[in-house]
Amino acid sequence: MKKAEIIPEPTLRRLSSYLLYLLQMREKKIRTVSSTMIANELFIESGKVRKDFQYAKIKGRPKRGYDVNHLIVEIDKILKWDGPKPALLVGVGSLGTALLGYHNFQRYGIRFVAAFDNDPSKIGQPVFDMVIESLANIKKVIKAKSIEIAVLTVPEEIAQEVADILVKSKIKAIWNFAPVRLKVPENVIVEHARFAQSLAVLTYKIG
């Protein structure tokens, strides 16, 4: 028996894109948008936008469109992006550091509250407003700070090993940047940052 997994994944992905545009519109003091406006922005069909809002149970008004603020609030609620969730990062290399410093994540529902590495020369060093901790502490920190999300930016050789530790520490979701398919119990959610896949599509299309 699955949860309310009623919203299809393509719709979820687009909802996050709509949000970006809506935030820009709010910035510009625009109060309502039509499905056509959104569709033109993203180069998709307006019907698709309306279908997505139907899945999301978001209502508009004929002749007026959708209320920008209402859309933002509702999409945030659906994606659970209201009140960013605490997250940790493992692997404070160059990519890891870049991600820790990427302020936009706040807007995308997560907030880094801890960073881990197993390199003794890094442990204890500051990164942004945190201090790099030893992997040995990870279970304790996850519990103490109620962390549900882990971002994995370790070398591929140890990615699975670290994932195992995260699973044991009762993490709920892993966002994996290592080019390895992680094996985790099915109650743990894994999203792969698919650099290779993006490049595959790109280089294929160039021909």
Next chain:
Amino acid sequence: MKKAEIIPEPTLRRLSSYLLYLLQMREKKIRTVSSTMIANELFIESGKVRKDFQYAKIKGRPKRGYDVNHLIVEIDKILKWDGPKPALLVGVGSLGTALLGYHNFQRYGIRFVAAFDNDPSKIGQPVFDMVIESLANIKKVIKAKSIEIAVLTVPEEIAQEVADILVKSKIKAIWNFAPVRLKVPENVIVEHARFAQSLAVLTYKIG
């Protein structure tokens, strides 16, 4: 009239994932794999693997499976990952630097040959085996080095502006890491690194 855009995008994405696994198998001196082995690894159906190979026009042998080396060669050929293409990067911030140093891209079909920034304090500085150049040089460099691919890691405020320059400089494809939907002529290929979209799926699923 489109080119031979006969291979569906989901298949292209999976082909790149198969490749990762195949390289591991080659490392282990395993000479043939069956669709079932690949499918188990990626947690998908074996029929899907065979369908993908059908699109890719890759043949196996009943009872034996597919030849690992042959698969690697053929997938590389399809994705144009044989002989990495020269690429440039614009925006040498922390993410940009991390990507420049990410050696695996070589394996994913691209090789950085130039890096640009418009910060005077960065121009002239070395990054890895390159020197950061001014954006003013970009057109010249693209031509001189026959670069077709640009990786965009600039702040969102200037992403469109830089994209316009790239288009004028006759770039063929842009891999965009800024949270902005770029507007480019339709002959220019854009792939968006969808951090927000990945997180949307992840945070939604956590519930």
Next chain:
DNA sequence: TTGCTTTTGTGAAAAATATTACAGTAAGAA
């Protein structure tokens, strides 16, 4: 050789997703 087994290759069915089309509703003008 024959029979048994494994695995491919591919049509056909099913499911997921996208597109189309239009009736219905609300705003604003006349």
Next chain:
DNA sequence: TTCTTACTGTAATATTTTTCACAAAAGCAA
């Protein structure tokens, strides 16, 4: 008020992608 217009909401259709199912091919054992 009534008319016109610009939207939404959704049912129906089309397309894409996945899954299923099985005949045919090839290796292996006896």
